[in-house]
Amino acid sequence: MPLTLRELCEQAHLEMLCGDGGRQVRCVYCCDLLSWAMSRAPEDSAWVTVMGNVNTMAVCLLADCACVVLADGARPDEQALAKAQEQGLAILASEEPIYETARRIGSLIEAAP
Numbered sequence: 001m002p003l004t005l006r007e008l009c010e011q012a013h014l015e016m017l018c019g020d021g022g023r024q025v026r027c028v029y030c031c032d033l034l035s036w037a038m039s040r041a042p043e044d045s046a047w048v049t050v051m052g053n054v055n056t057m058a059v060c061l062l063a064d065c066a067c068v069v070l071a072d073g074a075r076p077d078e079q080a081l082a083k084a085q086e087q088g089l090a091i092l093a094s095e096e097p098i099y100e101t102a103r104r105i106g107s108l109i110e111a112a113p
Contacts, residue, residue, distance in 0.1 A: 001112040002026045005067055005090050008046065012094075012104045014069065018081060019090025025066040028105040030098055034059050041065050046092070048102045052076035057083040057091075067092050071101040 006021030008014060026044040031037040032051055041047050041063040048069045049056060057080050060068050067090035070076065076084065076091055084091050094101040 003109055003112050009092060011108050015093040017091040017093050018084050023066045028102045030102045038062055046105050048098050050074040052080055054079045054083050057089055060089055061087055069094060069101060071098040
């Protein structure tokens with residue numbers, strides 16, 4: 001079952017850097033290769049990556065991901081944050097590595113009522 005971004009942040013201890021928190025997340029996807037993610041990231045996914053640049057935001061928009069989750073302490077650059085705000089994209093942040101972040105998100109989605 002899906003979780004809203006707000007629920008995901010609360011339950012997975014993620015920081016919401018931008019976005020409104022109302023969109024639903026149905027799955028998790030991990031990839032740092034933008035061209036790969038562009039053709040394979042599922043719609044409504046929480047895309048976990050360390051790539052916090054403007055091109056990542058463009059791929060998120062094209063793939064219709066629910067959010068970008070920047071793992072391992074990564075943060076968006078100024079241009080990426082501005083583009084995300086302009087396009088209404090959600091960026092979440094985690095201090096944990098990609099695997100642990102994705103595993104936590106996946107477990108929460110699977111356990112959602």
